[in-house]
Amino acid sequence: MSSDLQDLYQEVVLEHGKRPRNFREVEGANRRADGYNPLCGDQLTVTLRMDGDVIKDVGFVGQGCAISRASASLMTGAVKELSRADAERLFELVHKLVMEGPEGLDMEALGKLAVLSGVNAFPARVKCASLAWHALRAALEGKESSVSTE
Amino acid sequence: MSGAPFDVARVRADFPILHQEVRGRPLVYLDSAATTQKPQAVIDALVRYYTHDNANVHRGVHALSERSTQAYEGARERIREFINARDTKEIIFVRGCTEAINLVAQSFGRSKVGPGDEVLITAMEHHSDIVPWQMLCQQVGATLKMLPVDERGDLRLEQLEANLTERTRLLAVTHVSNALGTVNPVRDIVKRAHAKGVPVLVDGAQALAHFRVDVQDLDCDFYAFSGHKMFGPTGIGVLYGKASVLESMPPWQGGGDMILTVTMEKTVYNRLPYRFEAGTPDISGAIGLAAAMDYLDTVGLDAISAHDQELLEYGTRALEGVPGLRLFSRARERSGVLSFLMEDVHAHDVGTILDREGVAIRAGHHCAQPLLSCFGVAATVRASLAMYNTHEDIDALVRGLHKVREVFA
Numbered sequence: 001m002s003s004d005l006q007d008l009y010q011e012v013v014l015e016h017g018k019r020p021r022n023f024r025e026v027e028g029a030n031r032r033a034d035g036y037n038p039l040c041g042d043q044l045t046v047t048l049r050m051d052g053d054v055i056k057d058v059g060f061v062g063q064g065c066a067i068s069r070a071s072a073s074l075m076t077g078a079v080k081e082l083s084r085a086d087a088e089r090l091f092e093l094v095h096k097l098v099m100e101g102p103e104g105l106d107m108e109a110l111g112k113l114a115v116l117s118g119v120n121a122f123p124a125r126v127k128c129a130s131l132a133w134h135a136l137r138a139a140l141e142g143k144e145s146s147v148s149t150e
Numbered sequence: 151m152s153g154a155p156f157d158v159a160r161v162r163a164d165f166p167i168l169h170q171e172v173r174g175r176p177l178v179y180l181d182s183a184a185t186t187q188k189p190q191a192v193i194d195a196l197v198r199y200y201t202h203d204n205a206n207v208h209r210g211v212h213a214l215s216e217r218s219t220q221a222y223e224g225a226r227e228r229i230r231e232f233i234n235a236r237d238t239k240e241i242i243f244v245r246g247c248t249e250a251i252n253l254v255a256q257s258f259g260r261s262k263v264g265p266g267d268e269v270l271i272t273a274m275e276h277h278s279d280i281v282p283w284q285m286l287c288q289q290v291g292a293t294l295k296m297l298p299v300d301e302r303g304d305l306r307l308e309q310l311e312a313n314l315t316e317r318t319r320l321l322a323v324t325h326v327s328n329a330l331g332t333v334n335p336v337r338d339i340v341k342r343a344h345a346k347g348v349p350v351l352v353d354g355a356q357a358l359a360h361f362r363v364d365v366q367d368l369d370c371d372f373y374a375f376s377g378h379k380m381f382g383p384t385g386i387g388v389l390y391g392k393a394s395v396l397e398s399m400p401p402w403q404g405g406g407d408m409i410l411t412v413t414m415e416k417t418v419y420n421r422l423p424y425r426f427e428a429g430t431p432d433i434s435g436a437i438g439l440a441a442a443m444d445y446l447d448t449v450g451l452d453a454i455s456a457h458d459q460e461l462l463e464y465g466t467r468a469l470e471g472v473p474g475l476r477l478f479s480r481a482r483e484r485s486g487v488l489s490f491l492m493e494d495v496h497a498h499d500v501g502t503i504l505d506r507e508g509v510a511i512r513a514g515h516h517c518a519q520p521l522l523s524c525f526g527v528a529a530t531v532r533a534s535l536a537m538y539n540t541h542e543d544i545d546a547l548v549r550g551l552h553k554v555r556e557v558f559a
Binding site: 002005008009014018039063125128 | 173494495496497498499502503506513514515519522528529557558
């Protein structure tokens with residue numbers, strides 16, 4: 001396998017893609033948003049339970065490729081107990097990571113999400129990796145409507 | 151070369167783009183249903199036109215304008231001959247198949263479809279043969295109905311008559327499904343629709359690269375297709391319409407070339423086919439499309455069809471040997487498309503790994519979401535074939551699929 005393919009499909013990514021965490025609707029959710037990628041028809045829904053400004057629980061359901069599922073799964077692990085502002089800052093970091101690569105980024109702040117660094121070599125897959133995050137942001141903004149990666 | 155045995159190596163030699171490496175591997179192009187590659191003869195026709203003859207058509211008194219008008223109208227005659235239309239006035243140049251369908255929806259549709267009327271399409275249409283009808287039906291208060299497909303990907307034609315009611319004003323059906331490769335028995339469908347007094351539009355986008363189409367034999371009222379899916383340039387397409395039907399339709403877009411005289415009070419529209427060609431057309435595109443038809447005839451459409459069918463059979467057998475692969479292209483009659491999924495692997499992941507192997511396929515919904523939803527899936531992998539594809543291409547695809555299995559083991 002070529003090395004950039006290995007970087008994309010790291011063990012952690014494959015594992016999260018196969019067995020995503022928090023693959024459920026959050027009980028008592030008070031925020032939700034759909035993410036839709038019109039290129040491939042992939043669709044997922046992110047649900048949140050917010051306590052004031054803090055994400056107390058987060059889950060996602062829907063269908064997608066290994067990259068979008070892994071990114072969504074890792075996201076749910078990373079943003080729990082974060083404030084809205086911190087979650088949005090994390091999205092900015094992830095977005096930079098998949099768009100521009102890891103150079104100059106605070107990898108410590110990214111934690112496990114660093115495994116998404118391989119996406120950068122695959123421009124056609126950036127939208128897969130950011131789909132759940134767009135939905136999360138829409139849910140945080142309290143938007144009810146579907147967001148699209150376009 | 152016409153009548154000579156089909157020589158795929160010789161055909162491949164005519165397509166310069168195929169002879170390159172991508173990502174360090176020889177290119178294996180299996181995405182011809184999205185767009186076909188262009189033979190040197192088409193590329194040369196474009197270069198020749200811009201190098202020697204470029205001028206606007208139907209206007210100038212000068213030599214170049216005469217030459218470009220002659221080449222443009224010559225292309226129209228070549229296309230008429232290729233699809234066996236009765237008259238060149240039945241050949242309308244448009245941007246592509248999508249625009250052709252929109253033209254019919256907005257001109258024919260807005261003048262003949264009213265509140266409470268029905269338009270019948272099928273569940274295997276491309277979005278470009280769904281959305282224009284949805285827009286029309288919303289505009290005029292008509293109902294859009296859909297003929298279903300069965301589990302093999304064939305139309306449920308036993309339900310055709312029941313869906314053709316006295317309110318049906320048009321039936322739109324694809325000749326070949328872009329997502330599955332199903333070839334519909336269009337001639338029979340047209341006959342049955344006509345028996346109920348319903349005119350028929352055929353979406354021919356996926357047909358002409360693979361087999362001969364004779365619009366008089368099909369007896370359809372409209373036949374729409376794109377140049378770029380039959381080895382011609384992008385940006386050019388054709389709407390064939392029976393003269394009697396076209397004559398009864400109001401103009402769609404307004405502008406130059408589609409008029410005879412214009413005053414502030416009144417415009418007199420031009421005759422067919424110019425009435426439907428507003429503005430400066432894609433002159434080089436029309437010339438390139440005619441060159442593509444010349445090329446198809448040089449190779450020989452019968453030989454191309456035979457090659458396509460043999461390749462499809464070889465591909466079907468090869469894919470059936472891949473563990474965990476589900477093939478969706480299973481219709482009675484098929485052309486050019488192998489649509490499938492790998493167990494537990496999303497189509498996009500398959501596409502990315504194949505791309506790293508130099509194999510170009512399409513992963514996604516193929517602009518046919520209603521059809522894929524019939525099969526309960528959101529996306530498939532589509533390998534689509536053309537005359538320049540070989541057994542080696544299929545073998546490379548299968549090797550790539552084994553790589554997919556390794557990655558996702």
